[in-house]
Amino acid sequence: MLTFEHTTLGQRVLFGSGKAAENLAAETARLGAKRVMVIASEFEAEIARKVTAGIEAALWHDEVVMHVPLEVAERARTAATENGIDLIVCVGGGSTTGLAKAVAMTTGIPIVAVPTTYAGSEATNVWGLTEAARKTTGVDDKVLPVTVIYDAELTLSLPVEMSVASGLNGMAHCVDSLWGPRVDPINAALAAEGIRALAAGLPAIKADPSGLKGREQALYGAYLAAVSFASAGSGMHHKICHVLGGTFNLPHAQTHATVLPYVLAFNAPCVPEAEARMAAAFGASTALEGLQELRTRLDAPKALADYGFTAAGIAEAVEVALPVIPGNNPRPVTAENLTALLDAALTGADPATLTDQALLEGAAR
Template identity: 60%
Template sequence: MRFDHQTLPQRVRFGTGEAATAVAAEVEERGARSVMVIAAPSESELARTIASSITVTLWWDDVAPHVPIERAERARAAARDSRIDLIVSVGGGSTTGLAKAIALTERIPIVAVPTTYAGSEATNVWGLTTESRKTTGVDDAVLPAVVVYDSRLTLSLPVALSVASGLNAVAHCVDSMWAPNSDPLNRALAEEGIRAVAEALPRIAQEPGDVAARERMQYGAYVSAVAFASAGSGLHHKICHVLGGAYDLPHAETHSAVLPQVLAYNVGASAEAEERIARALGASSAVEGIEKLYRALPTVRALREVGYQVEAIPESVALILPLVPPSNPRDVDEEALAALLRRAYDGQPVA
């Protein structure tokens, strides 16, 4: 066994009902003098509650999916003008993504307070969209210095979005099995992440107010993102980043539609991934396990449900194919990729 693994430096404050206290403690310990709070309009009231014990210099709510570059530039300029020395982001992946866009150029530390299971808060990956093309990169400066997990903040997240966001966490794990920097440590974390998420999501779907299930889901989402941050982006995320940026598709739902197809395409070519995923899902095979999980959840199975057009498949193939990682366990050509996207478009069960 031989590998080179890097663990990212990050503090995690995990405590239900303790978000406001944790944020205030971080501001005090860091001696922050000028704090910027980022939250989408739908999260503004929640953000003000969480920040009730700190002095906020700048409130910012110009948040959009896939982080359009023009919005990032406006937020960066505002942070510079206000001499911001700490960012507190309250929300899902789009909010965290905007905070990362600011940190990328301004080198300002982030305290992330997630309200979904996106996992972006645990990675050093950034993404920006320019003229319908999404660009991603890796830079340790965008890794939030602190993540504050408070499961009560996810109770208002609708079941459908909870499920789609949770399946995005499973996608982090699946990609971690064969991404460019995959190693035994992040594959072990990925297996644990799948196990935790698969246990929590059906409980959340049945009883949205189950705080223990929400805690288990946040734990699973974090473990999944840590694995992904180490392993890098595999075929699944390359596909979803292109589709989201090029066609303005909703992030979480796009992941939930594409995930089963990528898993079914790749898993037969990786014995270790097959064994780990099947074991985590409590099934005799990875494909059987993912189908069992999807049948237990109200979730998006088809890209056509989120606005993707079948006529876009040839263009999508041309955009995705150059990005396919060499580490992918199966070769990917135009025909195979087009067939995968067609199955995802139709939402076909995998076999």
Template identity: 65%
Template sequence: MSMSFEHTTLGQRVLFGTGQAAEHLTAELDRLGATRPMVIAGELERALAEQATAKITPALWWDEVIQHVPVEVAERARAAAARESVDVVVSVGGGSTTGLAKAIALTTGLPVIAVPTTYAGSEATDVWGLTEDRTKTTGTDPNVLPATVVYDAELSKTLPVGLSVASGLNGMAHCVDSLWAPRTDPINQALALEGARALARSLRGIVADADDMDAREQALYGCYLAAVSFAGAGSGLHHKICHVLGGTFDLPHAQTHATVLPYVLELNAPAVPELAGRLATALGGEPSTDDAAGAAVAALRELYDAVQAPSRLADYGFTTDGIGEAVGRIVAAAPASNPVPVTKQNITGLLCAALTGDRATVTV
């Protein structure tokens, strides 16, 4: 079979090393010629940020970090950066922290150095997101791609097991969505499948032993591959659903992605059996020539059971009252290239099932 596709690889420097965050961050500031860093870290991440920045002197500390990046928070952070003549933004934390750094870079062009403490993956994409009037808007811009990512598994050790699982499954959602997202190609799919394999292995390891540093390193490796694949493939149906649930209903980012993922896979996998079979194998499941889609769903469900994954949107504040509005917003935003046509009926069924954790088959 002949291949024909166009692929863009984003230019970014990655420094990976357990226990080396402070050393790597110092070297990167020197390389960029930056002397007035703004360090973004929420209150809960302050100790980790101080560890990562132990060898530098921040010009500004910023701790107002809110999920889904409200526009007004971004504007306050941008103004503070301007007042302090900041010349680089250093984010230490999860996706919300990285997202705020990107929002600053979007309008200022300041370089970003991302130091992730979770498995969100935002650090490896050129995607930004801002929320205003209960609507989350996303886009891509080369200015927001962090110039450097500093990965240090030591900084993820204090992440509780439950949050590690939710965050890692957020990364898994990047992998699965990238298999059929609008710009996907064989390179994105290969990265996504290897990312899925690494995340499945690492999450089991973290659940078995939260201090397993090999598992923590594998999780960072997997989330990076997941994000790179997602950056290339674009935003698929899963992310459109979760952006609505997060931006409009203020549901927590990682837990929402983790909860919704099996239902999106169940909806789409029958239409892409070859990819579903490869995903089943990556997740450690038994491949099936008769029912590749079923094998992929079963492998993901088995992983979810093993790591006690989030399973009900109701646990995070979503109710039946929100389904009608959510369905309308999702259908309007869904990519036309989704493997299965997106309808009010199948999205309603998907959300109803995800609300309660019902494992009945999602209606196509």
């Protein structure tokens, strides 16, 4: 019998290419905001100026750092409080949204998020902070942006290689949602459609970087991915990548893009129904085959070694990640098979090796 519990997060979404500035002005007026803090990195400053042309900003803040170090968050919180801010507008990728969430978590100031990548953080109530080389994540409804404004034109400045990595980061939300701690049929449906949209959009971006159709599909898919992830919760893939990012300072999107096929190969044999759903979304005979074909077409990130990770870090990564991997993971996780997974991801070895029966038996022992 079909029995489950599902929570849908309340959030307003405004989607339209070329409409970000118009939508932001209208949303700021609707919320009655008088003192707006705009968070945008120096790299995103020009885009942010255009997006916020129709509103008056009381404060601009550009100290955006990957993985949101605690000291960076504290400075942004202080700035918001001292300036009497009543609305945060963040324009940028996951790090920018993450900083806005860090401010909202302690101040309760609402957020309007304007994403320029496919990270998906804008559609979740998940926060992350890094302190002393350890990344901590949690869930708090105060950090969920009240409104997300999607505009595919804002992603045109994102290079193809970063679009690929960011889009595969979004796809990782879909995959993890199919075996997350709170997986349910609604999450699974959203995740499958997210995979389909991203698998259609990312090759279109690579083929025509200046076109909007592929970027609109990728944004749509990234949103679905994040919504499913917010409901299903953080699974094995994200627990591993948070450790790699927080402890070893690896780049967020590229790390997710690299690790994804290894976690998929590791878990897929133990979840045939979810595997079949993913395969259908890819239009392939198996989920791993579909993902790998897509990654080949996209020339996706291949090895953690390319981003500074070394074999010397594997033991520490296993030690930190193993205790936080959810107990409902489809396949039991041991120090032995997690080491094998990270070793394969380090060098870019064929992820199909992780489906070996010997490893499956080793995990069960």
